[in-house]
Amino acid sequence: MKVLVALILLVQLPVHKAVPAAPPPPPLGCDDPESEAAAELAVNYINDHSHHGYKFALNRIENVRVLPQGPNNQILFLELDLLETKCHILSPVPLENCTVRSFEEHAVEGDCDVKLQKLDGKLSVLASKCHSHADSAEDVIRVCPDCPLLENLNNSEVLTGAAAALNEHNSKTADAYLKLLEIGRARIQFHPVRLVFVEFAVAATNCSAEESKANVDACQLLPEDESNFGFCTATIATEPTTDVQVDCKLYGHQPGVSYPHPGQDTSAGLLPNVQGFTNHNLRLSHNNPVASESSSSEFPTSVIAAKSVAKRAVAEAAQHDKVVRPVGFAPPPPPCPGRIHYFKI
Known part of the structure; x- marks a missing residue:
């Protein structure tokens, strides 16, 4: 009898269901305001630490990756495409007022990897690695056969x-x-x-x-x-x-x-490093001396190697996506790469 009463009382106890864990936040997109703010800080940092040639402006955010480090602490990795402007690096003209060189002027592109930290809502650059190159002569001639090329x-x-x-x-x-x-x-x-x-x-x-x-x-x-x-x-x-x-x-x-x-x-x-070249290479590799040891300014090889893997995966997914979509369906844009601000070279 006592066993029966105990069972009845047990059944009447309130059942506490486990609360499902909150889903992880969606990945940060290349055109998200947070990514744009990080890229703006990164480009200013790159120009501030460049000593020759011209200032560069953001053309596109190619990729962004966020690594949580703890409460209110994140590490961001950005891949940026930049374009040369007409402002020399010594010019006091603010970057936002500098004109990007046109494609017909034989544009120069910069490729940069930047590591940032967001701590308690404040962004800071930990390290950057860049190089730059002129667009191919063939590309310029195809669009503008009579345009003079970089010498x-x-x-x-x-x-x-x-x-x-x-x-x-x-x-x-x-x-x-x-x-x-x-x-x-x-x-x-x-x-x-x-x-x-x-x-x-x-x-x-x-x-x-x-x-x-x-x-x-x-x-x-x-x-x-x-x-x-x-x-x-x-x-x-x-x-x-x-x-x-x-x-x-x-x-x-x-x-x-x-x-x-x-x-x-x-x-x-x-300068010794420009002889035989058509442009001052944005060969910038800079580590912030105030970066904390716990937020090393080194770029992990896994992040660098992930670039080609991620791009290949996107291409393969697009090639093999055979899902039939209803008429008028417009899939959402991929989070990366971001929009092109000027032109693609």
């Missing part, structure tokens, strides 16, 4: 043209005598008139252009606390007649902005 920065015509353009400026200005820092890019048009288009960074010296005529060797770059950098664009006609058109603008002193090799002889406007 090697150490091409003799380019060097001669840059020197002639700077001499032309210094011979006519009443302001500071300028010295060449580096050639940024150059193109050559072969017909109907042979033209050299060259862009180069310059710096003011402690001499006026008039004073330099007496002893140009005495003209030295201004010290860092007075430095004044600038930029020149020039068009030099060499055939059938010779003509030089040059426009130089100084930026004015920018506290905290320096050129990394002020003591180097830059009379040729070249």
Whole structure:
């Protein structure tokens, strides 16, 4: 009897069902606001740590991966496609006001892997690895057969043209005598008139252009606390007649902005790593020195290897997806890659 009563009481006890665990959040998409904010921070970081060539702008977020590290702590890995702008790296113009070079100007693309940490809602860059390359000549010619292509920065015509353009400026200005820092890019048009288009960074010296005529060797770059950098664009006609058109603008002193090799002889406007190349490679590999040891700035090989695997998986899934869809069905866009901001090369 006691056993029967116990069973009846047991049946009447409230049943507490297990609450199912909350589903994991959906993967972060490449066009999500959080990804865009992380990419903006990453691009600014890359430009701030680049010392030669031009600023780059975001063209596309290729992939984003989030690794939870604990409460309010995440590690983000971004794969970014960038495009070269017309702003030299020394220019004070904000990136959002810099014009991206058009496809017809022989665009230069940057590929970057960036590691960030989001701790208590605040993003910071831990490390970045980048390289850049010009679009293929075949791609440019296919769209614009008559467009001049990028020329090697150490091409003799380019060097001669840059020197002639700077001499032309210094011979006519009443302001500071300028010295060449580096050639940024150059193109050559072969017909109907042979033209050299060259862009180069310059710096003011402690001499006026008039004073330099007496002893140009005495003209030295201004010290860092007075430095004044600038930029020149020039068009030099060499055939059938010779003509030089040059426009130089100084930026004015920018506290905290320096050129990394002020003591180097830059009379040729070249650095050892650009000879034989058409563009300054965004060969940037930088680890944030303030990154904590627990958030190592190293890129795990598993993440890097996962790139090709993920892209191959997406392609295979698209190829083998034979599911019949109703008329008018529009599948949601994949979370990555993201939208193209300018153009694809």
